[in-house]
Amino acid sequence: MTALPPGSTIGILGGGQLGRMLTLAAAELGLKCHIYSDVPGGACDVACASTIGPFEDAEKVRAFAETVDVVTYEFENVPLRAAAAAEAVAPVRPGPKALAVAQDRLEEKNFIEDLGLPVAPFANVEDDASLAAALSTIGETGILKTRRLGYDGKGQVRIKSAADLAPAFESLKSAPCVLEGLVPFDFEVSVLVVRALTGETRFYDIPLNTHKNGILDTSTVPSPLPEPHAARARDIAGAIAAALDYVGVLAVEMFYVPGAPEPLVVNEIAPRVHNSGHWTMDACLISQFENHIRAVVGWPLGDTARHADVTMTNLIGADVDRWRELAAEPGTALHLYGKPEPRPGRKMGHINRLRPGS
Numbered sequence: 001m002t003a004l005p006p007g008s009t010i011g012i013l014g015g016g017q018l019g020r021m022l023t024l025a026a027a028e029l030g031l032k033c034h035i036y037s038d039v040p041g042g043a044c045d046v047a048c049a050s051t052i053g054p055f056e057d058a059e060k061v062r063a064f065a066e067t068v069d070v071v072t073y074e075f076e077n078v079p080l081r082a083a084a085a086a087e088a089v090a091p092v093r094p095g096p097k098a099l100a101v102a103q104d105r106l107e108e109k110n111f112i113e114d115l116g117l118p119v120a121p122f123a124n125v126e127d128d129a130s131l132a133a134a135l136s137t138i139g140e141t142g143i144l145k146t147r148r149l150g151y152d153g154k155g156q157v158r159i160k161s162a163a164d165l166a167p168a169f170e171s172l173k174s175a176p177c178v179l180e181g182l183v184p185f186d187f188e189v190s191v192l193v194v195r196a197l198t199g200e201t202r203f204y205d206i207p208l209n210t211h212k213n214g215i216l217d218t219s220t221v222p223s224p225l226p227e228p229h230a231a232r233a234r235d236i237a238g239a240i241a242a243a244l245d246y247v248g249v250l251a252v253e254m255f256y257v258p259g260a261p262e263p264l265v266v267n268e269i270a271p272r273v274h275n276s277g278h279w280t281m282d283a284c285l286i287s288q289f290e291n292h293i294r295a296v297v298g299w300p301l302g303d304t305a306r307h308a309d310v311t312m313t314n315l316i317g318a319d320v321d322r323w324r325e326l327a328a329e330p331g332t333a334l335h336l337y338g339k340p341e342p343r344p345g346r347k348m349g350h351i352n353r354l355r356p357g358s
């Protein structure tokens with residue numbers, strides 16, 4: 001279990017803003033990054049090397065992995081074949097098991113439920129028969145979600161009555177789905193846990209997350225989650241990380257239902273650094289990005305303590321046009337991702353507004 005020394009190269013599968021911020025954090029520690037992406041730009045603009053190719057090209061991914069000391073990823077839809085090809089020549093951290101679980105909502109829910117942890121009621125939907133069965137288990141209201149490739153509220157349809165279900169399934173092109181019961185939550189939180197090769201785990205403070213049009217809008221710490229429930233949330237996330245023998249940062253999104261026998265319900269997991277942890281860049285000594293890098297190269301984990309209160313606000317689409325005004329705002333740190341076009345719904349950057357610590 002030796003640590004990779006400074007000067008080592010980390011291969012990152014995925015070239016978006018998360019890969020970019022991981023690369024910048026690695027550079028601070030004298031580590032290099034080689035990005036594998038299907039498009040140029042993004043993380044490739046700040047990395048030492050990049051390979052452009054489809055993620056489905058397992059041979060190319062293997063050749064990429066041969067040039068690096070360890071492989072990690074910044075999105076959960078890396079094809080399992082590609083991850084396996086990389087793993088044949090270099091350690092892949094977190095391991096492919098986390099990918100397999102996070103790629104498929106049904107596997108994810110079964111995995112979490114099998115650990116004895118709370119998830120929203122769910123049922124598999126893959127054809128007319130299972131559709132009818134799901135309706136009788138879950139009831140008439142819920143959310144139909146595709147098992148794979150859903151993100152930022154895409155691949156989901158709200159169900160308000162039994163009549164909605166068949167058209168909703170059709171609108172999702174009859175792709176394999178899960179029907180989830182509606183959780184009557186007060187608010188949403190996420191737990192950001194980092195787990196080292198040694199199994200040591202550390203937690204960031206738990207942010208309160210708000211969404212706009214299905215996309216994360218703000219993450220605020222401290223959150224109003226009462227401490228005993230925050231402790232429970234950390235236990236849940238820690239148990240998931242341990243069960244995956246996880247290495248790196250894991251995000252576990254949860255609903256908070258005060259008064260319920262089990263007030264924290266897991267919504268989904270992301271086996272990577274997460275948008276709801278971007279505030280750690282400015283409000284913590286060691287950010288989620290640096291801690292992910294430290295974990296995957298086998299270094300001691302960094303301090304997750306928070307030194308300021310903060311609200312992170314995403315800059316979506318044209319929000320970024322206000323960069324001049326935002327850059328002039330006192331007490332804030334602006335982070336822009338260098339994306340060329342501010343298309344609607346596209347994450348262009350974020351701003352961390354700090355307040356003195358409470």
Ligand code: AMP
Pocket residue numbers: 120143150151152153154180181182183184185188211214253267268
């Ligand atoms: P997801 O893509 O699963 O994170 O869902 C996007 C958003 O839809 C969540 O952040 C919630 O606001 C809402 N949502 C998802 N699943 C449920 C559920 N079972 N009950 C209530 N709200 C939900």
